[in-house]
Amino acid sequence: MTTTTSLLTAEELDFLGRPLHGFLSVAGGTLPPQPRPVWFEATPEGTIQLITEPDSLKVRRLRRDPRASIVVAAPVGEPERWLSVAGRVTIETDGARDLCSRLGARYWDLSDPALADALAAMLAGEPLRIVIHPETVRRWAP
Template sequence: MSTSLTAADLEFLRRPLHGFLTAAAGPLPPQPRPVWFEVTDDGTIQLFTAPDALKVRRLRDDPRASIVVAAPTGEREHWVSVAGRTTVETDGAGDLCARLGARYWDLDDPARAQELAGMLDEDWLRIVLHPEAVRRFEG
Protein backbone atom coordinates (compact mmCIF):
# COMPACT_ATOMS: atom_id res chain seq x y z
CA MET A 1 0.00 0.00 0.00
CA SER A 2 1.13 3.55 -0.71
CA THR A 3 -0.31 7.02 -0.37
CA SER A 4 0.24 8.19 -3.94
CA LEU A 5 -0.29 7.00 -7.47
CA THR A 6 2.64 5.66 -9.48
CA ALA A 7 3.32 6.49 -13.13
CA ALA A 8 1.91 3.07 -14.05
CA ASP A 9 -1.24 3.82 -11.99
CA LEU A 10 -1.68 7.15 -13.78
CA GLU A 11 -1.30 5.50 -17.19
CA PHE A 12 -3.90 2.85 -16.27
CA LEU A 13 -6.33 5.39 -14.80
CA ARG A 14 -6.15 7.57 -17.92
CA ARG A 15 -7.88 4.80 -19.89
CA PRO A 16 -11.63 5.22 -20.42
CA LEU A 17 -12.59 2.72 -17.73
CA HIS A 18 -15.46 2.95 -15.28
CA GLY A 19 -14.62 3.46 -11.65
CA PHE A 20 -16.77 2.24 -8.78
CA LEU A 21 -17.11 4.96 -6.17
CA THR A 22 -18.10 4.17 -2.60
CA ALA A 23 -18.94 6.91 -0.12
CA ALA A 24 -18.68 6.21 3.59
CA ALA A 25 -22.14 5.69 5.00
CA GLY A 26 -21.57 5.20 8.73
CA PRO A 27 -23.39 2.07 9.87
CA LEU A 28 -24.88 1.44 6.41
CA PRO A 29 -23.17 -1.04 4.08
CA PRO A 30 -21.23 0.61 1.24
CA GLN A 31 -23.18 1.21 -1.96
CA PRO A 32 -20.65 1.44 -4.85
CA ARG A 33 -21.76 3.25 -7.99
CA PRO A 34 -20.13 3.18 -11.44
CA VAL A 35 -18.78 6.61 -12.40
CA TRP A 36 -16.85 8.40 -15.09
CA PHE A 37 -13.68 9.85 -13.57
CA GLU A 38 -10.49 11.67 -14.41
CA VAL A 39 -7.10 11.39 -12.73
CA THR A 40 -5.30 14.72 -12.54
CA ASP A 41 -1.60 15.44 -12.93
CA ASP A 42 -1.36 16.01 -9.17
CA GLY A 43 -2.76 12.51 -8.49
CA THR A 44 -6.28 13.37 -7.37
CA ILE A 45 -9.34 11.67 -8.84
CA GLN A 46 -12.27 13.82 -9.88
CA LEU A 47 -15.79 13.20 -11.10
CA PHE A 48 -18.95 15.21 -11.59
CA THR A 49 -22.37 14.60 -10.12
CA ALA A 50 -25.77 16.18 -9.65
CA PRO A 51 -26.06 18.55 -6.68
CA ASP A 52 -28.92 16.49 -5.21
CA ALA A 53 -27.17 13.10 -5.55
CA LEU A 54 -27.14 10.88 -2.48
CA LYS A 55 -23.34 10.63 -2.67
CA VAL A 56 -23.10 14.42 -2.21
CA ARG A 57 -25.17 14.28 0.96
CA ARG A 58 -23.13 11.37 2.27
CA LEU A 59 -19.81 13.03 1.46
CA ARG A 60 -20.86 16.24 3.16
CA ASP A 61 -21.64 14.21 6.29
CA ASP A 62 -18.47 12.11 6.05
CA PRO A 63 -15.90 12.99 3.35
CA ARG A 64 -14.31 9.53 3.18
CA ALA A 65 -14.65 7.65 -0.11
CA SER A 66 -12.91 5.14 -2.32
CA ILE A 67 -12.82 4.27 -5.97
CA VAL A 68 -11.83 0.99 -7.58
CA VAL A 69 -10.96 0.80 -11.27
CA ALA A 70 -10.46 -2.58 -12.95
CA ALA A 71 -9.31 -3.70 -16.37
CA PRO A 72 -12.10 -5.11 -18.54
CA THR A 73 -12.81 -8.78 -19.10
CA GLY A 74 -10.35 -10.29 -21.55
CA GLU A 75 -7.33 -8.47 -20.13
CA ARG A 76 -5.03 -9.71 -17.41
CA GLU A 77 -6.29 -8.87 -13.94
CA HIS A 78 -5.32 -5.30 -13.11
CA TRP A 79 -6.93 -2.92 -10.67
CA VAL A 80 -6.19 0.19 -8.68
CA SER A 81 -8.03 1.20 -5.50
CA VAL A 82 -7.79 4.73 -4.10
CA ALA A 83 -9.21 5.75 -0.72
CA GLY A 84 -9.14 9.13 0.95
CA ARG A 85 -11.02 12.25 1.82
CA THR A 86 -13.08 14.14 -0.70
CA THR A 87 -13.96 17.74 -1.31
CA VAL A 88 -17.13 18.84 -3.07
CA GLU A 89 -16.36 21.72 -5.42
CA THR A 90 -18.75 24.09 -7.19
CA ASP A 91 -16.30 25.06 -9.95
CA GLY A 92 -15.00 23.14 -12.95
CA ALA A 93 -17.73 20.49 -13.11
CA GLY A 94 -19.06 21.56 -16.53
CA ASP A 95 -15.60 21.46 -18.09
CA LEU A 96 -14.99 18.07 -16.49
CA CYS A 97 -18.31 16.80 -17.85
CA ALA A 98 -17.30 17.90 -21.36
CA ARG A 99 -13.87 16.22 -21.12
CA LEU A 100 -15.30 12.99 -19.76
CA GLY A 101 -18.08 12.93 -22.35
CA ALA A 102 -15.41 13.09 -25.07
CA ARG A 103 -13.38 10.41 -23.28
CA TYR A 104 -16.18 7.90 -22.77
CA TRP A 105 -18.41 8.51 -25.80
CA ASP A 106 -17.92 8.74 -29.55
CA LEU A 107 -19.08 12.32 -30.09
CA ASP A 108 -19.18 11.76 -33.86
CA ASP A 109 -22.41 9.92 -33.04
CA PRO A 110 -25.06 12.68 -33.24
CA ALA A 111 -27.19 11.09 -30.49
CA ARG A 112 -24.27 11.05 -28.06
CA ALA A 113 -23.22 14.59 -28.99
CA GLN A 114 -26.79 15.79 -28.41
CA GLU A 115 -27.00 13.95 -25.10
CA LEU A 116 -23.74 15.53 -23.93
CA ALA A 117 -24.95 18.98 -25.04
CA GLY A 118 -28.03 18.48 -22.87
CA MET A 119 -25.88 17.41 -19.95
CA LEU A 120 -23.76 20.55 -20.32
CA ASP A 121 -26.91 22.65 -19.82
CA GLU A 122 -27.37 21.15 -16.33
CA ASP A 123 -25.77 22.15 -13.03
CA TRP A 124 -23.10 19.80 -11.70
CA LEU A 125 -20.75 19.56 -8.75
CA ARG A 126 -17.20 18.25 -8.90
CA ILE A 127 -16.06 15.68 -6.35
CA VAL A 128 -12.30 15.47 -5.80
CA LEU A 129 -10.84 12.40 -4.08
CA HIS A 130 -7.50 13.09 -2.38
CA PRO A 131 -5.58 9.79 -2.10
CA GLU A 132 -4.56 8.62 1.37
CA ALA A 133 -4.27 4.91 0.57
CA VAL A 134 -3.56 3.36 -2.83
CA ARG A 135 -3.64 -0.36 -3.46
CA ARG A 136 -3.04 -2.09 -6.75
CA PHE A 137 -2.72 -5.47 -8.41
CA GLU A 138 -1.41 -6.35 -11.83
CA GLY A 139 -1.46 -10.03 -12.69
Protein backbone atom coordinates in the same frame (compact mmCIF):
# COMPACT_ATOMS: atom_id res chain seq x y z
CA MET B 1 1.12 -8.50 -5.62
CA THR B 2 -1.00 -6.30 -3.35
CA THR B 3 0.62 -3.27 -1.78
CA THR B 4 -0.53 -0.13 0.03
CA THR B 5 0.80 3.39 -0.42
CA SER B 6 -0.61 6.90 -0.48
CA LEU B 7 0.72 7.86 -3.92
CA LEU B 8 -0.13 6.82 -7.44
CA THR B 9 2.79 5.88 -9.67
CA ALA B 10 3.26 7.21 -13.21
CA GLU B 11 2.33 3.75 -14.55
CA GLU B 12 -0.87 3.80 -12.49
CA LEU B 13 -1.74 7.30 -13.73
CA ASP B 14 -1.35 5.97 -17.29
CA PHE B 15 -3.67 3.05 -16.45
CA LEU B 16 -6.21 5.47 -14.95
CA GLY B 17 -5.93 7.63 -18.08
CA ARG B 18 -7.79 4.99 -20.06
CA PRO B 19 -11.58 5.19 -20.48
CA LEU B 20 -12.33 2.65 -17.77
CA HIS B 21 -15.27 2.75 -15.39
CA GLY B 22 -14.57 3.35 -11.73
CA PHE B 23 -16.79 2.05 -8.95
CA LEU B 24 -17.37 4.74 -6.34
CA SER B 25 -18.34 4.09 -2.73
CA VAL B 26 -19.05 6.87 -0.28
CA ALA B 27 -19.11 6.77 3.51
CA GLY B 28 -22.31 7.22 5.44
CA GLY B 29 -24.45 5.03 3.24
CA THR B 30 -26.08 1.69 3.75
CA LEU B 31 -24.00 -1.16 5.05
CA PRO B 32 -22.40 -2.73 3.17
CA PRO B 33 -21.49 0.14 0.82
CA GLN B 34 -23.29 0.25 -2.51
CA PRO B 35 -20.68 1.13 -5.18
CA ARG B 36 -21.83 2.87 -8.35
CA PRO B 37 -20.06 2.99 -11.74
CA VAL B 38 -18.72 6.44 -12.60
CA TRP B 39 -16.70 8.29 -15.19
CA PHE B 40 -13.51 9.67 -13.65
CA GLU B 41 -10.25 11.40 -14.41
CA ALA B 42 -6.92 11.06 -12.63
CA THR B 43 -5.02 14.33 -12.43
CA PRO B 44 -1.24 14.70 -12.80
CA GLU B 45 -1.20 15.60 -9.08
CA GLY B 46 -2.64 12.17 -8.28
CA THR B 47 -6.18 13.15 -7.29
CA ILE B 48 -9.22 11.48 -8.80
CA GLN B 49 -12.09 13.65 -9.98
CA LEU B 50 -15.57 12.90 -11.20
CA ILE B 51 -18.79 14.75 -11.93
CA THR B 52 -22.21 14.51 -10.40
CA GLU B 53 -25.44 16.40 -10.06
CA PRO B 54 -25.80 18.70 -7.04
CA ASP B 55 -28.89 16.93 -5.70
CA SER B 56 -27.43 13.41 -5.92
CA LEU B 57 -27.48 11.09 -2.94
CA LYS B 58 -23.67 10.83 -3.04
CA VAL B 59 -23.35 14.60 -2.57
CA ARG B 60 -25.69 14.55 0.44
CA ARG B 61 -23.71 11.69 1.99
CA LEU B 62 -20.34 13.31 1.23
CA ARG B 63 -21.44 16.57 2.86
CA ARG B 64 -22.11 14.57 6.05
CA ASP B 65 -18.97 12.42 5.83
CA PRO B 66 -16.39 13.47 3.20
CA ARG B 67 -14.78 10.07 2.61
CA ALA B 68 -14.95 7.98 -0.54
CA SER B 69 -13.16 5.28 -2.48
CA ILE B 70 -12.99 4.31 -6.11
CA VAL B 71 -11.98 0.94 -7.56
CA VAL B 72 -10.82 0.65 -11.17
CA ALA B 73 -10.10 -2.70 -12.83
CA ALA B 74 -8.65 -3.79 -16.15
CA PRO B 75 -11.31 -4.99 -18.61
CA VAL B 76 -12.00 -8.58 -19.59
CA GLY B 77 -9.33 -9.92 -21.93
CA GLU B 78 -6.44 -8.25 -20.09
CA PRO B 79 -4.43 -9.62 -17.19
CA GLU B 80 -6.16 -8.96 -13.88
CA ARG B 81 -5.19 -5.59 -12.45
CA TRP B 82 -6.96 -3.21 -10.12
CA LEU B 83 -6.46 -0.06 -8.05
CA SER B 84 -8.45 1.13 -5.07
CA VAL B 85 -8.03 4.77 -4.07
CA ALA B 86 -9.55 6.01 -0.81
CA GLY B 87 -9.44 9.39 0.87
CA ARG B 88 -11.18 12.56 1.80
CA VAL B 89 -13.14 14.43 -0.83
CA THR B 90 -13.83 18.01 -1.69
CA ILE B 91 -16.92 19.09 -3.60
CA GLU B 92 -16.13 21.82 -6.12
CA THR B 93 -18.14 23.93 -8.53
CA ASP B 94 -15.16 25.30 -10.44
CA GLY B 95 -14.00 23.21 -13.36
CA ALA B 96 -17.05 20.92 -13.30
CA ARG B 97 -18.29 21.78 -16.79
CA ASP B 98 -14.80 21.46 -18.30
CA LEU B 99 -14.40 18.08 -16.62
CA CYS B 100 -17.85 17.02 -17.86
CA SER B 101 -16.86 17.95 -21.42
CA ARG B 102 -13.58 16.03 -21.20
CA LEU B 103 -15.23 12.96 -19.72
CA GLY B 104 -18.03 13.02 -22.29
CA ALA B 105 -15.46 13.03 -25.10
CA ARG B 106 -13.45 10.30 -23.37
CA TYR B 107 -16.31 7.88 -22.74
CA TRP B 108 -18.72 8.58 -25.61
CA ASP B 109 -18.53 8.86 -29.39
CA LEU B 110 -19.85 12.42 -29.66
CA SER B 111 -20.39 12.05 -33.42
CA ASP B 112 -23.52 10.17 -32.33
CA PRO B 113 -26.20 12.91 -32.11
CA ALA B 114 -28.03 11.20 -29.23
CA LEU B 115 -24.86 11.08 -27.13
CA ALA B 116 -23.91 14.65 -28.08
CA ASP B 117 -27.40 15.79 -27.00
CA ALA B 118 -27.11 13.86 -23.72
CA LEU B 119 -23.80 15.56 -22.99
CA ALA B 120 -25.27 18.98 -23.86
CA ALA B 121 -28.08 18.30 -21.37
CA MET B 122 -25.53 17.42 -18.69
CA LEU B 123 -23.63 20.64 -19.41
CA ALA B 124 -26.85 22.69 -19.25
CA GLY B 125 -27.25 21.67 -15.60
CA GLU B 126 -25.10 22.64 -12.63
CA PRO B 127 -22.63 19.74 -12.38
CA LEU B 128 -20.34 19.44 -9.40
CA ARG B 129 -16.80 18.10 -9.36
CA ILE B 130 -15.96 15.59 -6.64
CA VAL B 131 -12.24 15.32 -5.96
CA ILE B 132 -10.82 12.36 -4.05
CA HIS B 133 -7.56 13.26 -2.30
CA PRO B 134 -5.84 9.87 -1.92
CA GLU B 135 -4.89 8.78 1.57
CA THR B 136 -4.64 5.06 0.75
CA VAL B 137 -3.98 3.29 -2.53
CA ARG B 138 -4.30 -0.47 -2.72
CA ARG B 139 -3.32 -2.28 -5.87
CA TRP B 140 -2.98 -5.67 -7.45
CA ALA B 141 -1.17 -6.58 -10.63
CA PRO B 142 0.64 -9.75 -11.68
